[in-house]
Amino acid sequence: MPGENLVGVTPTSIAPKSIADLEALLKDDIKVKVAGIDVDGVLRGKYMSKEKFLSAASSDGFGFCSVIFGWDMHDAVYSRELLISNRANGYRDLIASIDLATYRRIPWEGNVPFFLVSFYDSETKEAICADPRGVLRAVVSRAQQKGWRCLAGCEYEYFQFKETPESLAQKNFSNIQPLTPGMHGYSLLRTQINSDYFNDIFDESLKFEVPLEGHHTETGPGVYETALAYTDALRMADNAILFKFLAKSIGMKRGVVPSFMAKPWGNLPGCSGHIHVSLRDSNGKSLFAVSEAELKTGRESAQYSDTKFVSQECEWFLAGVLAGLPDIMPTLVPTINGYKRLVGGEAFWAPNAVTYGYDSRAASVRIIAPPSVPPAATRLEVRVPGADMNPYFAISAIFALGMRGIEKKLSLPGPPVSQLTLEDKKAGKVKMLPTSLEAATARMMAAESIAREDAVFGPAFVEHFGGTREHEVKLWNEAVTNWEVERYLELA
Incomplete structure (x- = not known):
């Protein structure tokens, strides 16, 4: 110990x-x-x-x-x-x-x-029961007992504000100034502005043993996106939490406040915290990859044609994630604000339904597999979490559900989705995810919740973490917002 x-x-x-x-x-x-x-x-x-x-x-x-x-x-x-x-x-x-x-x-x-x-x-x-590192270590240990190695990667989108903690307090967190104006995703020009700060994040991350794969501007005023290097799940969660610490520390030294809040602006895309996952066996081979023969001919046992380039284990894992997704939502989206990112749905590439798709950014789970990548790079990208997630709980939930799917040999709930229409939702062709922290917490804490199973989180964690989310909901329900005052003060 x-x-x-x-x-x-x-x-x-x-x-x-x-x-x-x-x-x-x-x-x-x-x-x-x-x-x-x-x-x-x-x-x-x-x-x-x-x-x-x-x-x-x-x-x-x-x-x-x-x-x-x-x-x-x-x-x-x-x-x-x-x-x-x-x-x-x-x-x-x-x-x-x-x-x-x-x-x-x-x-x-x-x-x-x-x-x-x-x-x-x-x-x-x-x-x-609620120590984030302990929760994920228990999930990783269960995988190791089966001879599997859990690998993960995190991508963060986050706004930058030309503010300090003092200026935010003086402004009552209103009319805050973004670091740069305009929508400039993948911009080479915007990185020239505040270039010392932009490059410091990358360079200091390497010194801090938090290796990065990519670092660029994302669409939105002062928004960056950073992809952390793929590694073992617990190291990934450590790196993810330490990257936030690093970005905020570097920012403070330069009069910048980076924000990992999921939805700082109502009329702009929110900030995601996409999670990539895969399993490897004891020989280092991807458990999600099809064989070379299957890659040429297609896997005969594939439930749907679009999943023929992943292994049977990957399909079961995916089915497990989809089956439990509605019951573990607070571990992916833990804040009141996080659900506002999901309201826009596909319009802002923030999926809010139980869906999966082959290389589809409109789906909640994106399959990344041949021919897009080599078989060894086959993985799943869970696109529901926001940048405000606790990476330990989010990664734990995904692997626990996925391994449950393999153990139970679960079937996929339906064909892949590349575009989810309003008609599909109205017709009940897909299961929608909870749209508020209150609803999500109630579902997670329900007696029949998959989250309560020992193979996922267990009752002790659900009771404690669920209680913390109920507290968050209570504070929100008691709050009087500027929107309410502006809407009702004069005319109600």
Whole structure:
């Protein structure tokens, strides 16, 4: 447990293999930075003296206040008491277990050493049900028991604002200024403006052991899109959460606020957090790829002609994701605002139905397979999540549902969809996804929810995470917005 490279983590290139290695790496340091992740995907951490850190790394970890699982992203205690941290247990300490595999240095912060932690119950020594890293590690471990390796990639779209935390507060978050004007997707000109900031994000990511595959402008005023390099699922989630930290840190130094909010502007496309996934067997072969013979002739067992270029296991995996998608929506779209991104549906390439398509960006799950890519690159892209997702929970949900589909040999719900029409929706030809956090949370917490199955998330996680989403809904229902005042104050 503590002081070890944990199961399912691809180490950074400089990670120590032992405590002796660790001591040598830190010989010239006086402090270390550590952080864990809360249910909203917010990094919670602190500096530790080197002596305290080494003591914790060599033993059972160190105490960390459990309140980070008892309050929301703005440090407000949840509306109702939840199991992990509450008044009854005195907001007791959890054990923070240092993961040596996550060692890197923060280049923009004086090269201070940095490690991620996972959280364990101080009495049972078991991973707590809502620790994001623990949840994903459990899913990855189940795959490893079957001889499979979970691989993933994340793509983030995010707005940039020419603001500071102070200016946002002074403006009451109104009339905020985008970094650049206009719609300029894939622009080579817009990258010349604020080029130091744009390039810093890429260059510092590499130094921070968060490798990128692509970095460009996306359509929208001041919008960037960054694709993180494909890797093992738990390392991918770590990289995704740390990329946000990096972008926000670099931004603050340059008077820029990057926002991963799903829908900052009502009349513009929102910000996605697309997730690519695949499985490999113990020999490193893609479990989703068809054989060379099948590639030439087509797979006879394919349920639909458009899926003949993926394996039977991939088809079952896809069917599992589609079957459980409506029941795990809060793990993909965890905020009130996130569902506003989905309202526009296909118009903004934000799918809101249980659909899949062969290389289709209009579908909720896009199949990427030959002839578009070589067989070894066969994968699925889940396009429902927004940039505000918690990547640990989102990736966990996709793999848990997919492996459930393989185990049950589930069938696809219908043929692929390249374009979903209003008539299709009205005729009930496709199943629609929940359109609000309130509806999505109710569905996830229902007694018959697939999310409650032990092979997916289990009841303890659903009760805790669902309770945090109910809190979010309660705050929204109590809020009076500018839209309401402008609409009703004079004429109602």
